[in-house]
Amino acid sequence: MTKSAMAFLPSSEENGLALDEMAYRRLRRALVTGTMLPGDRLSIRGVAAALGVSAMPARTALRRLAAEQAVDLLPSGTAVVPRLTRAGFAELSAIRAELEPLAVRRAAPHLTEADFAALAALVSAHDAARETSEAEIIQAADRDFLFLIYRAAQAPLLLGLIETLWLRRGPLFGAMRGQRGILGGMRHRHGEILEALRARDAEPAAALLRSEIEEATRFIQSAVRFEGDDTAAERLAAIGRSGA
Amino acid sequence: MTKSAMAFLPSSEENGLALDEMAYRRLRRALVTGTMLPGDRLSIRGVAAALGVSAMPARTALRRLAAEQAVDLLPSGTAVVPRLTRAGFAELSAIRAELEPLAVRRAAPHLTEADFAALAALVSAHDAARETSEAEIIQAADRDFLFLIYRAAQAPLLLGLIETLWLRRGPLFGAMRGQRGILGGMRHRHGEILEALRARDAEPAAALLRSEIEEATRFIQSAVRFEGDDTAAERLAAIGRSGA
DNA sequence: TTGGTCATAGTGTGATCACATTTCTCTTGT
DNA sequence: ACAAGAGAAATGTGATCACACTATGACCAA
Numbered sequence: 001m002t003k004s005a006m007a008f009l010p011s012s013e014e015n016g017l018a019l020d021e022m023a024y025r026r027l028r029r030a031l032v033t034g035t036m037l038p039g040d041r042l043s044i045r046g047v048a049a050a051l052g053v054s055a056m057p058a059r060t061a062l063r064r065l066a067a068e069q070a071v072d073l074l075p076s077g078t079a080v081v082p083r084l085t086r087a088g089f090a091e092l093s094a095i096r097a098e099l100e101p102l103a104v105r106r107a108a109p110h111l112t113e114a115d116f117a118a119l120a121a122l123v124s125a126h127d128a129a130r131e132t133s134e135a136e137i138i139q140a141a142d143r144d145f146l147f148l149i150y151r152a153a154q155a156p157l158l159l160g161l162i163e164t165l166w167l168r169r170g171p172l173f174g175a176m177r178g179q180r181g182i183l184g185g186m187r188h189r190h191g192e193i194l195e196a197l198r199a200r201d202a203e204p205a206a207a208l209l210r211s212e213i214e215e216a217t218r219f220i221q222s223a224v225r226f227e228g229d230d231t232a233a234e235r236l237a238a239i240g241r242s243g244a
Numbered sequence: 245m246t247k248s249a250m251a252f253l254p255s256s257e258e259n260g261l262a263l264d265e266m267a268y269r270r271l272r273r274a275l276v277t278g279t280m281l282p283g284d285r286l287s288i289r290g291v292a293a294a295l296g297v298s299a300m301p302a303r304t305a306l307r308r309l310a311a312e313q314a315v316d317l318l319p320s321g322t323a324v325v326p327r328l329t330r331a332g333f334a335e336l337s338a339i340r341a342e343l344e345p346l347a348v349r350r351a352a353p354h355l356t357e358a359d360f361a362a363l364a365a366l367v368s369a370h371d372a373a374r375e376t377s378e379a380e381i382i383q384a385a386d387r388d389f390l391f392l393i394y395r396a397a398q399a400p401l402l403l404g405l406i407e408t409l410w411l412r413r414g415p416l417f418g419a420m421r422g423q424r425g426i427l428g429g430m431r432h433r434h435g436e437i438l439e440a441l442r443a444r445d446a447e448p449a450a451a452l453l454r455s456e457i458e459e460a461t462r463f464i465q466s467a468v469r470f471e472g473d474d475t476a477a478e479r480l481a482a483i484g485r486s487g488a
Numbered sequence: 489t490t491g492g493t494c495a496t497a498g499t500g501t502g503a504t505c506a507c508a509t510t511t512c513t514c515t516t517g518t
Numbered sequence: 519a520c521a522a523g524a525g526a527a528a529t530g531t532g533a534t535c536a537c538a539c540t541a542t543g544a545c546c547a548a
Contacts, residue, residue, distance in 0.1 A: 019502070043529060056502050059530085060307060067311035069404055076510055077530045091399045094350075098342040106338075155335045157412070160313055161405060168401065263532070287499065300532050303500080320540065321500045 019053050023061035026051060031070055031081070032170035033136070042071065042079040070167040084172040086226040093217035096165055100146070100213060101206035103162060104193070107153040108202035115152060116198055119145060123190050139173065145190050146209075149197070176224055188212055263297050267305035270295060275314055275325070276414035277380070286315065286323040314411040328416040330470040337461035340409055344390070344457065345450035347406060348437070351397040352446035359396060360442055363389060367434045383417065389434050390453075393441070432456055 017025075027047065030036050048058035062079045065071045071079040084092070111119075126141035143166070150159055189212045196205035261269075271291065274280050292302035306323045309315045315323040328336070355363075366389040373381035387410070394403055433456045440449035 018500090045529070054503050055530095056504090060304075060501095063304060063308060064311045067308045069401060074510095078510090088401070091401050094346060094399075095343065095402055095405065098346050099339065102338060102342055155338075157313065157332070157335050158339055161339065161408075164405075262530090289499070298533050299500095300534090304532095 018057075020057035020060040023047065023051050023053060023057045024064055027061055027065060028070065028167065031065070032167055034170055034173045036081045036171055038081050038083040038171045040081040042081070065167075068164050068167060070164070081171050082168065084168070084226065086221065089172065089226065090217070090221070092165060092169060093213060096162075097210050097213045097217075099158065099162055099165070100150070101210045103150040103153045103155065103158055104197075104206045104209050105202045106155055106158075107149045107151075108197055108200055108205060110152045110154060111149070111197055115148060116194070118148060119190075119194050119197075122148070123194060126188070126190065142188065142190075176220075187215065262301075264301035264304040264308075267291065267295050267297060267301045268308055271305055271309060272314065272411065275309070276411055278414055278417050280325045280415055282325050282327040282415045284325040286325070309411075312408050312411060314408070325415050326412065328412070328470065330465065333416065333470065334461070334465070336409060336413060337457060340406075341454050341457045341461075343402065343406055343409070344394070345454045347394040347397045347399065347402055348441075348450045348453050349446045350399055350402075351393045352441055352444055352449060354396045354398060355393070355441055359392065360438070362392060363434075363438050363441075366392070367438060370432070370434065386432065386434075431459065 027042070036042075042062060044055050044059045044062060047062060048055045051058060062071065066073050066079060070082075072082050073079055082088075122141050122145040126138060126145065129137035129141055150162055153159070189208045193205050193208045193212075196202075196208060271286070280286075286306060288299050288303045288306060291306060292299045295302060306315065310317050310323060314326075316326045318324055326332075366385050370382060370385035370389065373385055394406055397403070433452050437449050437452045437456075440446075440452060
């Protein structure tokens with residue numbers, strides 16, 4: 001287990017929970033927030049030691065994350081934080097572009113005035129954080145805005161799938177955070193989406209979110225170096241092609 | 245654990261596998277084929293005994309299925325085969341109607357002549373089975389046709405999500421099998437889809453599949469009694485509303 | 489007969505251990 | 519200096535056990 005994998009957040013108020021739930025939540029949080037870097041190995045005993053529990057809850061939590069595709073499993077059974085390739089990112093985005101607008105469509109009739117107020121506050125929070133380029137805050141406001149809507153869709157299966165996708169996307173964003181100014185290039189349309197939802201125009205709201213996802217995807221595809229882009233193996237293959 | 249839950253298929257050629265993989269596959273197979281009925285309880289020790297293994301692999305397999313939402317977990321931690329409600333089925337179908345056409349779209353450029361031949365054979369197999377109303381065979385041909393395409397999409401994440409959906413849908417189909425003639429009411433458009441794919445017309449193929457899913461959903465919604473339709477709890481609530 | 493109480497069997501959790509396998513490292517030979 | 523091999527450390531699997539909790543059913547009182 002690598003050093004970075006050891007960096008778990010200090011225990012929150014998760015005391016009444018079963019140990020394996022606790023382990024699962026900590027690992028999950030570390031994954032979505034980008035604390036874990038792609039390629040990090042997570043061994044059962046290593047996680048157990050870092051969390052101060054025995055191997056059993058660590059194993060359960062790791063296997064659960066693997067079932068959700070939030071981590072990959074080496075042939076040996078060791079868990080590893082997924083390396084998102086360019087193709088993998090494209091696939092992930094394409095799925096998001098189908099499912100998240102669906103959630104928006106279903107949420108539209110259910111949103112209350114209180115929801116709208118909370119959403120408006122999150123749009124402001126996002127804009128404020130944008131001024132100061134605080135990556136974590138921006139991403140958190142972004143996430144909260146969208147998931148407030150997704151939860152309102154009252155579609156537990158759909159919500160679970162979307163969470164899976166975000167879980168998978170987490171490590172990439174952690175890796176991206178190193179590149180300064182990346183977030184500055186991304187526009188969001190949360191304000192327009194909120195307006196459409198207020199008018200109960202489900203279809204335009206869904207279309208706006210779809211555009212937002214697609215635009216952000218295009219931007220990231222052009223601005224970010226991905227795992228596997230021009231790696232040692234890649235260069236080796238290139239030598240083979242040109243030199244043979 | 246109920247009697248029906250004990251009915252696992254006799255061991256196939258799964259001998260070299262790890263015990264927990266074996267347990268997982270057997271349970272999964274029992275789930276998708278509808279061997280398990282909605283509401284069946286699956287206790288760790290019960291599954292372990294039925295499979296002739298210790299509790300550990302049974303627990304691992306059950307928790308993995310729970311993570312995939314293929315089974316639900318009672319507050320006590322006991323696994324139970326999900327009861328699909330009318331709303332749940334609608335949600336499941338809506339998600340399928342987004343994701344499966346996406347897979348078709350992505351598969352179109354990758355399908356080979358050999359794939360087309362196999363698909364044509366599966367269409368024939370389906371039609372033949374239809375004549376004799378063999379539910380299991382029809383459903384198998386259906387499934388194989390679609391998943392051959394989905395696999396060709398070369399999108400592992402998407403494929404995993406679609407498998408999750410089918411896993412969740414399995415028990416419902418098992419319960420439906422009791423109602424005679426249900427399958428007769430469903431049309432499929434696999435022939436047309438195959439034609440469109442042969443012409444590399446990705447978009448029409450995707451649209452056809454979407455229609456097929458939506459039509460089948462409408463038919464099932466109208467023809468099938470769902471869990472929770474007019475159940476004891478439902479009637480109790482009705483009493484509360486009218487009598488208070 | 490009905491209602492509540494209590495004991496017993498069953499359940500999930502989690503710790504610990506033995507075993508086989510994988511993975512790393514250090515040494516050795518070329 | 520580099521590659522290969524042997525030994526050691528680490529790892530996943532799975533069995534077993536103790537513990538706490540839940541539900542099931544029997545039993546007794548009203």
